[in-house]
Amino acid sequence: MSTHAPEKESINKEALEKVTTDLNNEYPRSPHSLAVAGIVLLDRAVDKCRGVIMGIAGGYHTNSPLDKLLLTRFGIEYSEFREQVASGATDEHIGQWFAKTANNFSKEAQVLWNNEMRYMRMQELPISFQVNFEDKVPEHIPPEKIHQIRYFFDYFDIKEGRM
Numbered sequence: 669m670s671t672h673a674p675e676k677e678s679i680n681k682e683a684l685e686k687v688t689t690d691l692n693n694e695y696p697r698s699p700h701s702l703a704v705a706g707i708v709l710l711d712r713a714v715d716k717c718r719g720v721i722m723g724i725a726g727g728y729h730t731n732s733p734l735d736k737l738l739l740t741r742f743g744i745e746y747s748e749f750r751e752q753v754a755s756g757a758t759d760e761h762i763g764q765w766f767a768k769t770a771n772n773f774s775k776e777a778q779v780l781w782n783n784e785m786r787y788m789r790m791q792e793l794p795i796s797f798q799v800n801f802e803d804k805v806p807e808h809i810p811p812e813k814i815h816q817i818r819y820f821f822d823y824f825d826i827k828e829g830r831m
Contacts, residue, residue, distance in 0.1 A: 669673050677750070678751070680755050684718060688721075688722045688797060689718070691716070691719040691726035691728050694786065697711040700821055700825070703764070704762055704763045705764075707738070707778060707781065708782045709738045709785060709786050710762075710766065712757065714753060716732070717731075730752075742781075743770060752765050786821060787819055805817065808823075
């Protein structure tokens with residue numbers, strides 16, 4: 669049994685304040701966004717993580733199943749990702765770190781991931797996601813817009829008013 673206290677997370681609050689979106693008042697970036705390392709979902713994961721660390725997540729969560737899917741695909745541990753975000757790093761710096769740290773971060777791997785995720789339909793998601801979204805879709809999407817969900821990302825863009 670360890671007698672050491674758990675290591676406290678190092679947070680650069682001053683730097684984080686400059687780069688964090690207040691998710692109480694705004695949405696995280698679209699899952700389509702490619703500003704961080706040219707990887708879909710990464711911008712959104714960064715926004716949510718920053719919001720949680722700063723206490724302004726607006727009901728969003730970090731290390732969600734979708735975040736885990738992204739990080740696992742590229743061989744990155746959530747604790748490493750969170751540490752990078754907590755440092756107050758800019759999108760550009762996080763992107764550089766991600767590209768350097770990720771397993772198989774080739775142009776081909778980026779394109780494959782981006783296209784796979786962009787065009788994934790609900791029925792192609794892991795079953796745990798499908799079960800989760802079975803309740804979320806009618807809860808968050810007006811009935812007259814449900815037919816607009818063609819791909820998984822459409823759910824977020826409709827829910828957050830981008831579609």
